[in-house]
Amino acid sequence: MITPVLLAGGSGTRLWPLSRRSYPKQFSELAGTRSLFQATAERLSGEGFAAPVVLTQAAFRFIAAEQLSALGVDPAAVILEPGPRNTAPAILAAALWCAQTSPDALMLVAPSDHLIADAQAFRDAVVAAVPAARAGKIVTFGIAPDRAETGYGYLELGEGDTADGAPRALKAFIEKPGPEAAARMAQSGRHLWNAGIFLFTAPTIRAAFEAHAGALLDPVSAALAKARQDLGFLRLDPEAWSRAEDVSIDYAVMEKARNLVAMPFSGGWSDLGDWEGVRRSVPGTGDGVALSGPATAIECRDSLLRSEDPRLELVGLGLEGIIAVAMPDAVLVADKSRAQEVRRAVSALRARNAAQATDFPRDHRPWGWFERLALGERFQVKRIVVKPGAALSLQSHHHRAEHWIVVQGTAQVTIGEATRLVTENESVYIPIGARHRMENPGKLPMVLIEVQTGGYLGEDDITRYEDVYLREAGE
Amino acid sequence: MITPVLLAGGSGTRLWPLSRRSYPKQFSELAGTRSLFQATAERLSGEGFAAPVVLTQAAFRFIAAEQLSALGVDPAAVILEPGPRNTAPAILAAALWCAQTSPDALMLVAPSDHLIADAQAFRDAVVAAVPAARAGKIVTFGIAPDRAETGYGYLELGEGDTADGAPRALKAFIEKPGPEAAARMAQSGRHLWNAGIFLFTAPTIRAAFEAHAGALLDPVSAALAKARQDLGFLRLDPEAWSRAEDVSIDYAVMEKARNLVAMPFSGGWSDLGDWEGVRRSVPGTGDGVALSGPATAIECRDSLLRSEDPRLELVGLGLEGIIAVAMPDAVLVADKSRAQEVRRAVSALRARNAAQATDFPRDHRPWGWFERLALGERFQVKRIVVKPGAALSLQSHHHRAEHWIVVQGTAQVTIGEATRLVTENESVYIPIGARHRMENPGKLPMVLIEVQTGGYLGEDDITRYEDVYLREAGE
Numbered sequence: 001m002i003t004p005v006l007l008a009g010g011s012g013t014r015l016w017p018l019s020r021r022s023y024p025k026q027f028s029e030l031a032g033t034r035s036l037f038q039a040t041a042e043r044l045s046g047e048g049f050a051a052p053v054v055l056t057q058a059a060f061r062f063i064a065a066e067q068l069s070a071l072g073v074d075p076a077a078v079i080l081e082p083g084p085r086n087t088a089p090a091i092l093a094a095a096l097w098c099a100q101t102s103p104d105a106l107m108l109v110a111p112s113d114h115l116i117a118d119a120q121a122f123r124d125a126v127v128a129a130v131p132a133a134r135a136g137k138i139v140t141f142g143i144a145p146d147r148a149e150t151g152y153g154y155l156e157l158g159e160g161d162t163a164d165g166a167p168r169a170l171k172a173f174i175e176k177p178g179p180e181a182a183a184r185m186a187q188s189g190r191h192l193w194n195a196g197i198f199l200f201t202a203p204t205i206r207a208a209f210e211a212h213a214g215a216l217l218d219p220v221s222a223a224l225a226k227a228r229q230d231l232g233f234l235r236l237d238p239e240a241w242s243r244a245e246d247v248s249i250d251y252a253v254m255e256k257a258r259n260l261v262a263m264p265f266s267g268g269w270s271d272l273g274d275w276e277g278v279r280r281s282v283p284g285t286g287d288g289v290a291l292s293g294p295a296t297a298i299e300c301r302d303s304l305l306r307s308e309d310p311r312l313e314l315v316g317l318g319l320e321g322i323i324a325v326a327m328p329d330a331v332l333v334a335d336k337s338r339a340q341e342v343r344r345a346v347s348a349l350r351a352r353n354a355a356q357a358t359d360f361p362r363d364h365r366p367w368g369w370f371e372r373l374a375l376g377e378r379f380q381v382k383r384i385v386v387k388p389g390a391a392l393s394l395q396s397h398h399h400r401a402e403h404w405i406v407v408q409g410t411a412q413v414t415i416g417e418a419t420r421l422v423t424e425n426e427s428v429y430i431p432i433g434a435r436h437r438m439e440n441p442g443k444l445p446m447v448l449i450e451v452q453t454g455g456y457l458g459e460d461d462i463t464r465y466e467d468v469y470l471r472e473a474g475e
Numbered sequence: 476m477i478t479p480v481l482l483a484g485g486s487g488t489r490l491w492p493l494s495r496r497s498y499p500k501q502f503s504e505l506a507g508t509r510s511l512f513q514a515t516a517e518r519l520s521g522e523g524f525a526a527p528v529v530l531t532q533a534a535f536r537f538i539a540a541e542q543l544s545a546l547g548v549d550p551a552a553v554i555l556e557p558g559p560r561n562t563a564p565a566i567l568a569a570a571l572w573c574a575q576t577s578p579d580a581l582m583l584v585a586p587s588d589h590l591i592a593d594a595q596a597f598r599d600a601v602v603a604a605v606p607a608a609r610a611g612k613i614v615t616f617g618i619a620p621d622r623a624e625t626g627y628g629y630l631e632l633g634e635g636d637t638a639d640g641a642p643r644a645l646k647a648f649i650e651k652p653g654p655e656a657a658a659r660m661a662q663s664g665r666h667l668w669n670a671g672i673f674l675f676t677a678p679t680i681r682a683a684f685e686a687h688a689g690a691l692l693d694p695v696s697a698a699l700a701k702a703r704q705d706l707g708f709l710r711l712d713p714e715a716w717s718r719a720e721d722v723s724i725d726y727a728v729m730e731k732a733r734n735l736v737a738m739p740f741s742g743g744w745s746d747l748g749d750w751e752g753v754r755r756s757v758p759g760t761g762d763g764v765a766l767s768g769p770a771t772a773i774e775c776r777d778s779l780l781r782s783e784d785p786r787l788e789l790v791g792l793g794l795e796g797i798i799a800v801a802m803p804d805a806v807l808v809a810d811k812s813r814a815q816e817v818r819r820a821v822s823a824l825r826a827r828n829a830a831q832a833t834d835f836p837r838d839h840r841p842w843g844w845f846e847r848l849a850l851g852e853r854f855q856v857k858r859i860v861v862k863p864g865a866a867l868s869l870q871s872h873h874h875r876a877e878h879w880i881v882v883q884g885t886a887q888v889t890i891g892e893a894t895r896l897v898t899e900n901e902s903v904y905i906p907i908g909a910r911h912r913m914e915n916p917g918k919l920p921m922v923l924i925e926v927q928t929g930g931y932l933g934e935d936d937i938t939r940y941e942d943v944y945l946r947e948a949g950e
Contacts, residue, residue, distance in 0.1 A: 017788075294829070296820070296823050296824070296827075298816075298819055298820065298823060299813075305808075307806070311804060311850070312803070312804060312805065312806065313492075313804065313805045313806070313824055313829050313831045314805075314806045314808070315805075315806070315807050315808070315809075315820040315823065315824070316808050316809070317807070317808070317809035317810065317813045317816060317817065317819065317820055318809055318810035318812065318813035318816070319797075319808060319809070319810055320810070322794075322797065322808065324799075324806070324808045326801070326806040328787070328803050328804075329786060329787060329788065329803075330787065330788045330789075330790075331782070331787065331788070331789045331790070331799070331801040331806055332790050332792070333780075333789070333790070333791050333792070333794060333797065333799045333808050334790075334791070334792035334793055334794070335792065335793035335794055335795070337793065338774075338792045338793035341773075341792060341793070342792065344773055344792065345771070345773065345790040345792055348771050348773060348790065349771070349788055349790070352771075354769070354788050356788045373848040373849050373856060374848050374858055374924070375786070376882060376883065376922065377883065378882065378883065378899075379882035379883070379922075379924070381848060381856065381858075381924055383849055383856075401900055403878075403880045403902050405878045405926040405928075407851060407853065407854035407926065407928055408851065408852065408853065408854070424853075424928060425876055425928040427878050427902060427904065427926075429902065447851065447854075449849070449854070449856055449924075449926045451880045451882065451902075451924045453880075453882055453899060453900040
């Protein structure tokens with residue numbers, strides 16, 4: 001059995017405005033009707049695969065859990081990294097965790113924000129690589145290049161062995177090249193793109209860390225040993241974790257280890273690393289135009305037009321090499337040659353304190369999600385969706401009153417000592433200061449419209465008395 | 476005294492998505508904090524100017540009236556054209572109306588959707604042209620070209636008279652030229668752009684119509700004679716009006732009349748005929764980038780970036796010659812060389828029955844306006860703003876119940892036989908079928924959030940019992 005280890009802690013900004021710190025790329029439906037994280041979990045499930053281990057940030061724990069639950073996947077563990085430390089500490093933590101349950105566990109480590117069109121071809125490559133991993137090799141997966149890409153690292157294959165469908169000797173890791181080197185490698189037949197996907201046993205990778213990055217073992221072991229169970233999540237110890245070096249697995253281990261082999265595979269891989277990568281990943285119409293959502297292209301070429309909202313019409317007219325991504329609160333229009341620089345848009349907005357730099361319009365919570373519909377001088381309107389069986393915390397507010405109108409499903413509402421059911425087309429009023437709670441006792445999502453009135457409407461005007469999700473202040 | 480005649484009936488689509496059939500360009504705050512219509516009315520007010528005569532469509536009557544009222548301008552008449560017939564019938568109707576009140580009225584006819592940066596320079600030119608108009612001339616205003624524009628018609632001046640600041644002889648009207656002719660005329664010193672602004676007396680223009688477009692006199696006279704007063708508006712007779720030819724004033728009269736003179740003026744005129752014109756009208760920053768609203772340009776050139784909503788961030792990155800206009804329900808991204816083709820975007824949306832082709836997100840009504848905040852399976856949320864002293868019709872709905880929460884000001888609400896005041900942070904419920912009315916008895920705008928629930932939520936589920944605005948079915 002292979003244990004998938006899904007790396008889901010990133011919060012990149014190159015796919016802004018769709019990817020934001022509060023709801024990054026791997027959880028978005030960037031391609032198809034499932035998130036990239038869900039697609040990755042699904043790709044690594046079925047015969048031969050054990051339950052996955054997920055590594056992510058505390059801020060994303062309920063999103064990850066909910067997305068797995070929607071797939072019917074029950075993870076072996078959801079390990080929470082107290083802070084970003086890049087891939088090496090995360091992979092070591094996963095290896096130590098796996099070794100606890102099964103000393104010679106076979107681990108398939110994969111980013112959860114990549115696209116692989118042909119899942120079966122990928123699984124076949126994984127299965128073909130198992131003997132090498134069992135024999136103590138670190139197997140790294142590589143993609144035969146079809147263009148002179150300067151945005152990826154490369155794997156240089158050794159000479160000699162050419163057996164099809166089996167791992168090959170690896171001569172060197174090559175960092176992101178310049179255009180000339182990229183052109184040469186794209187033609188050589190001996191270079192693959194480094195997909196950042198690995199297969200190895202827990203003892204093999206532990207030995208590699210001991211040999212090449214020994215300083216990580218102490219802090220990461222301690223972070224795991226002192227980890228705290230929080231509902232279904234495993235929170236690594238923040239103090240120990242903070243002592244681990246912030247370093248990538250390539251730099252810490254892969255570029256130094258001698259027991260690596262490369263497993264080539266093809267099947268439509270993309271890291272969707274920027275919007276130009278997303279454009280290229282969409283099956284072509286001949287003119288290079290990729291559309292998504294209610295988007296219309298009139299005489300456009302080599303352009304990406306994405307509307308991320310069913311009620312937002314995006315029209316491109318006479319565009320060439322333009323990326324346009326529209327959301328109701330933020331729109332990006334960029335020349336496609338600048339796709340790698342989209343984080344500059346985020347920096348510019350952050351400098352102006354614009355919430356759009358970091359906050360996704362839908363605010364995902366353990367009980368469901370909400371979004372702001374309107375904000376006025378002394379009022380705010382929200383749409384709130386509560387999952388079946390979920391409950392908001394018992395809370396009160398100092399500065400606002402709330403009107404709730406249930407428009408779908410049934411709410412169980414507590415105000416002070418009284419609890420009652422509120423059904424579709426009924427409303428309740430929560431006075432300033434009243435202790436209240438909203439639950440969804442039903443089997444379907446409950447939707448309500450909340451109208452807040454008051455002199456201060458910030459999310460931080462909340463006093464929590466009970467919370468089934470054990471959230472801390474500020475969460 | 477000069478009577479301004481403001482032509483405000485157009486509903487062009489070249490400035491989509493800001494300009495839409497339900498709320499066209501002249502009423503938008505395209506430049507500055509006043510609409511172009513308001514700026515035009517203001518430019519033609521003060522010493523020497525009488526109250527304006529406005530020509531517009533019935534659909535825009537309350538918008539026009541409200542925008543004038545906000546300026547403190549009380550129009551002499553708001554004449555409603557029953558259907559679009561281009562400028563000639565509209566100007567003739569205005570001339571006949573003016574002659575009724577003052578037989579030798581001096582009329583300044585102007586489109587209401589142009590931009591003139593220097594209003595005083597324009598008024599000076601008008602005053603300087605009065606003697607010629609009094610002497611029986613048709614004075615047409617022209618702008619010295621500063622580029623080889625192919626989007627405007629030209630006025631060719633006669634040779635000889637060169638007195639500065641006085642009208643000059645006109646040799647010919649020239650239709651929109653090709654690039655070569657435009658380049659020649661831009662250099663000649665004897666050509667002006669035709670601004671479509673005219674000064675003449677009512678008898679002069681009537682005589683010109685009799686001489687060159689006599690067939691218009693009978694239907695337009697009849698449309699005015701049988702016009703119907705409707706609150707403060709004058710509705711021309713639809714049957715008579717439908718018999719008037721659809722023809723421009725240039726074609727019907729100006730290209731044929733021999734008593735024309737041209738009055739040159741400069742002062743920053745633009746017809747804002749397309750987004751490229753809008754871009755050019757914004758004072759340059761050197762890089763040709765024009766920004767409006769929360770828009771950010773990063774290394775862009777010769778581009779227009781407009782966000783039409785204070786909560787919608789628009790970011791341009793590395794753009795050259797791109798027009799991007801963002802609204803919460805529609806976004807246009809176009810190459811600036813295609814600015815004249817924006818109507819194709821509207822056609823494409825209309826073909827898909829997208830409301831954004833024609834409907835502005837804020838729906839303006841005589842009592843104020845509303846906008847949809849959310850639309851669900853069986854519910855809808857609206858923000859409704861009612862002007863001080865205004866009242867919605869007494870009405871009922873067959874298929875929906877409504878919850879109203881007042882968030883600003885005070886509403887007087889009638890449900891069945893009962894009337895009560897509802898103040899900020901109070902709510903009321905309107906059951907299906909109940910007769911109800913909402914009024915704003917206060918001195919400030921009243922804002923309420925309406926949550927509708929029901930199986931059918933169309934605007935046409937309304938039975939009106941009383942309406943102070945005398946609206947007809949479907950209005």
